[in-house]
Amino acid sequence: MNTSKKMETLKSYIESKGLKSTAQRDYIADTFFKSNTHISLEELLKKVKRKTPNIGYATVYRTMKLLTEGGLAISRQFGDGQTRYENLPEYGHHDHIICVKCSKIAEFQNQKIEELQSETAKKLGFTVINHKLELYGYCSGCA
Amino acid sequence: MNTSKKMETLKSYIESKGLKSTAQRDYIADTFFKSNTHISLEELLKKVKRKTPNIGYATVYRTMKLLTEGGLAISRQFGDGQTRYENLPEYGHHDHIICVKCSKIAEFQNQKIEELQSETAKKLGFTVINHKLELYGYCSGCA
DNA sequence: TGTTATTATGATAATAACTTTCATTTTCAA
DNA sequence: TTGAAAATGAAAGTTATTATCATAATAACA
Ligand SMILES: [Mn+2]
Ligand SMILES: [Mn+2]
Ligand SMILES: [Zn+2]
Ligand SMILES: [Zn+2]
Secondary structure, three states: OOHHHHHHHHHHHHHHOOOOOOHHHHHHHHHHHHOOOOEEHHHHHHHHHHHOOOOOHHHHHHHHHHHHHOOOEEEEEOOOOOEEEEEOOOOOOOEEEEEOOOOOEEEEOOHHHHHHHHHHHHHOOOEEEEEEEEEEEEOOOOO | OOHHHHHHHHHHHHHHOOOOOOHHHHHHHHHHHHOOOOEEHHHHHHHHHHHOOOOOHHHHHHHHHHHHHOOOOEEEEOOOOOEEEEOOOOOOOOEEEEEOOOOOEEEEOOHHHHHHHHHHHHHOOOEEEEEEEEEEEEOOOOO
């Protein structure tokens, strides 16, 4: 889904919730949609402030909360104590591998792992609704 | 490893670091070693205070930090914003599945998943040193 | 066994990320 | 155009964690 399509989806979501549209929210969302990292609120705020210096942290916070609720952003907690947000992946769910030295994050998909997770859960009488799989180690550059 | 063996290991670790032994630390460690849950600092403090009401949160915090550094405790962060500690597993590494309704935690081991993780990492040029796998869902009682 | 340097303790303060509050501004349906 | 409802931004509140500091306990050694 491209940025403009996402902006439309956001617009619909806002309408459906009886909310009002604002320039700040639009700009924050647009900036986020155009980012391709796992971005923290501070980082996003910094980006946004380059064009709109008077925007507040709280607005960025609330916008990302809204996007997450609306299914337009995914929040992630890696080990660093900060929530990070990423755009919806183009091709379904993915997990992460993080370099403990340079913090580089690589993404991967492994259908077999996903299946084994479900199986394992089933054996224990659980039904999985989501999961968190993070590998930590050294990337090729830091090994 | 049983509790007394762990206490000995702790004693060695303390000596090797040039630290001093104290009744508080011993009692906190012993209490932790005898617990078989994924226990938070608050919970551990509560237990400890039953016999030694004047023990402080900071001492429990520092003791668990010490145990973790010394390899006698594992710290875990599940989704609830609190660090939890667990004893060394009797039979190697395990991962967790957590009920989102009642917070029940089940443990599992799956060698195949572990292997697939290493493989996946290797393909991306990473060397894995640790990982985090948590499944979230409904337990049999909450389904 | 006393002395004393070093470490530990517990109360309290500081930190940091997140979340809420509130006075003011903005939006938008009527 | 108007006014009720929502949004904003600054500031305050929250919560778990970590640090500080005055005092107490430990232990090497004279
Ligand atoms: Mn990702
Ligand atoms: Mn466990
Ligand atoms: Zn790296
Ligand atoms: Zn349950």
